[in-house]
Amino acid sequence: MSIFFCEDCNHTFEDNQGLKKEYKDYIYGPCWKYIAYCPECKQECSEKRTPKPGKAKSDLSMECGSGGCQGSACSRF
Numbered sequence: 001m002s003i004f005f006c007e008d009c010n011h012t013f014e015d016n017q018g019l020k021k022e023y024k025d026y027i028y029g030p031c032w033k034y035i036a037y038c039p040e041c042k043q044e045c046s047e048k049r050t051p052k053p054g055k056a057k058s059d060l061s062m063e064c065g066s067g068g069c070q071g072s073a074c075s076r077f
Contacts, residue, residue: 001015002014004038004047005047006038009038011040012048013038020032
């Protein structure tokens with residue numbers, strides 16, 4: 001049983017009859033996804049997915065406030 005999310009009415013629902021929809025992406029080429037129709041508004045909905053965790057920030061952040069390190073004016077040096 002898969003969980004789907006309707007972006008139109010913000011409704012989350014389960015469906016065991018998800019349909020496989022094939023499409024062609026401009027960048028990735030042939031792709032597919034599971035879809036179901038919302039029981040509330042009857043619109044096509046995609047499978048709900050949890051967001052992937054973001055990448056860790058690097059230690060080379062700009063802390064000077066002037067858009068970058070300026071040599072001796074920078075607190076990092």
